[in-house]
Amino acid sequence: MITTRAFAVLGILLAAGLAIFGVQVGQAVKKGREFDRYLTVRGLSEREVKATLAIWPIRFAVYADDLPQLKQSIEKTKTIVQSFLSDQGITADSISYGLPAVSDKDEERSREDHNPLPRYKAVTTLVVRSAKVDIVKQAIQHADSLLEKGITLVSNEYGDHTQFLFDGVNDVKPDMIKEATANARVAAEKFAQDSKAKVGAIRRATQGVLEIEDRDVATPEIKVLRVVTTVDFFFE
DSSP, X not given: OOOHHHHHHHHHHXXXXXXXXXXXXXXXXXXHHHHTOEEEEEEEEEEEEEOSEEEEEXXXXXXXXXXXXXXXXXXXXXXHHHHHHHHTTOOGGGEEEOOOEEEEOHHHHHHOTTSOOOSEEXXXXXXXXXXXXXXXHHHHHTTTHHHHTTOEEOOOTTSOOOEEEOOOHHHHHHHHHHHHHHHHHHHHHHHHXXXXXXXXXXXXXXXXXXXXXXXXSSOTTEEXXXXXXXXXXXXX
């Protein structure tokens, strides 16, 4: 038989259980709200580096009335260009040649009888590929001397252009990401200080793409590396 005392004990236990449950629910809600308290900031890491590789295509044209003469002109021009590059400090193992592009101007010659053109034209591309970036840049600045030697230089608006490349990205990227993340925390701490809060652990971090740009037109061999990270920090 259930007595009044038993009902009282049961009521006390039920009330205690509800109180404990209420406290636990309150703590869960509080923790959930704390989980939503975070700030998204961005951190930047930027540095200048020297290019590690120079690629310089040199295109020149020669003309002749027959193919054997055209070949001789190509070889003669190659010798002059190679001599120029050697004088500039560029070694033969840094130079490679592509096949000449030969065009037949026979139809144009028939229309220009008053000023006959050589029948054949050949455009040859020589490529300098060297880690001696400063030497290549200096040679480029003196390339106009080839004109004085009778070399017809040809531009290539839609093809290869001179490139200065940096191939050490994997060596500097980890440090730059670390620096960008540290800068993001500095920004978060500044905001927290103004808000009278405290920066906690990282909630989420997103690494941006490492960008490589020329510093300016005059110094394409100097590269600017830039990494931006987006970081969510918890606020306590």
